[in-house]
Amino acid sequence: MICILDLGTSKISSILVKDEDTKPEVVAFSSIETSGIKTGSIINIGLISEDISKSINELENKSGEKIKDIIVSFSGEQISSINSTGSVIIRQKEVTARDVQSALNMSSTLKVPNDKTLLYVSPNEYTIDGQPGIAEPIGMNGVRLEARTHLIYCSQNTKENISKCIEELNDLRIKKFYFNQLGAAESVLTQDQRDLGVCLIDIGAGTTDLTVYKGGSIRFSKVFPYAGDYITETIATSLKITSTQAEEIKKKYGCAVLDSDSEDTLRIKGTNGNKEIEISRGKHFLKLLSNL
Incomplete structure (x- = not known):
């Protein structure tokens, strides 16, 4: 289990x-x-x-x-990443699992700030004696093995x-x-998508995570501290309503692509005894999106 x-x-x-x-x-x-x-x-x-x-x-x-x-x-937001390489001499002419691990270890010896620690090493590809694009080097003959990796660090x-x-x-x-x-x-990604190249964006409540794949491997990753909660707070501040109301509006009416000519009108209950307000869904939400 x-x-x-x-x-x-x-x-x-x-x-x-x-x-x-x-x-x-x-x-x-x-x-x-x-x-x-x-x-x-x-x-x-x-x-x-x-x-x-x-x-x-x-x-x-x-x-x-x-x-x-x-x-x-x-x-x-404390997650960071960098691409790296590490090379070793192949001990007995034929690449072994030990050689591969040594090359991966060498790629992760980059100097990083004291408050960071290595979270994950993602092998992208290997090179043997200058020949790039090797996915599985074990069993191949050569003199020098190089590993190209994507390193992910965290606090x-x-x-x-x-x-x-x-x-x-x-x-x-x-x-x-x-x-x-x-x-x-x-x-969510197929092998074909990762091979041909794809960008995956995951919008959560507190962070938006972005990764780029190419040639079957991860090439770039970044975490942004702006996500669903930030959108909710922006709506609440703009309309002077509660976070609960803003969350409901976001889920019910929010849209990443919105027509500015939309004539939909939203009626929102006022807070602290204030009267109900009306806003244009098209114009107001486009303005909010442009400010995010």
Whole structure:
């Protein structure tokens, strides 16, 4: 069994999967609303620990399984990335798994700020003696092996704070950390899309995650601290209404592409005894979108 815990700004989701060789089977799923995370960063350790416990308990009740090890998936504005290369001399002429791992390790030796830690190394391609575009070098002959990789870093403090939340739950251990956009890409992108080139944008509550794939591998990734909550706040401020009203308007009437000639009129209940207001959906929402 594999348990994956996804820490989002608005909710904590967890899934229990039976690890089959052919096709993984979802055993149970849980989603708990939370307010202890903002733009991907924990702002209330106690609250997040409680919400994680609720989510895991729900999984255990649904599945009848006892969960001990978890994979933690998360995002946040503290995520950063860079492309790198690492090369090694092939020890015995024929490339082995040890040579590949050594090249990958060399690619991740870049100097980074002290507050950053390596989260994930994504191999893009390999080069043997100047021949690029090699996807699987093991077994090939050569003198020098070079690995071209995409490195993803996160804040050391973020990992430590997540660990504290988990450590408060004595029966849970973190198996590994994972950038959740990579999981999203595996779920929604086809191999053809990744080969030909595609940009995946995931708009959450607190962050917008962007990844670019080309030649089957990730080439660029970035996290922006502007997402659904920011849009809600902008609507609330502009119309002088509550966040609850703004969220309802966003979900009911929001649209990324809007006709400025739209004659739809929205009637919004006023707050603090103020009278009902009317706005043009087309003109007003276009103005809001242009200011985001």
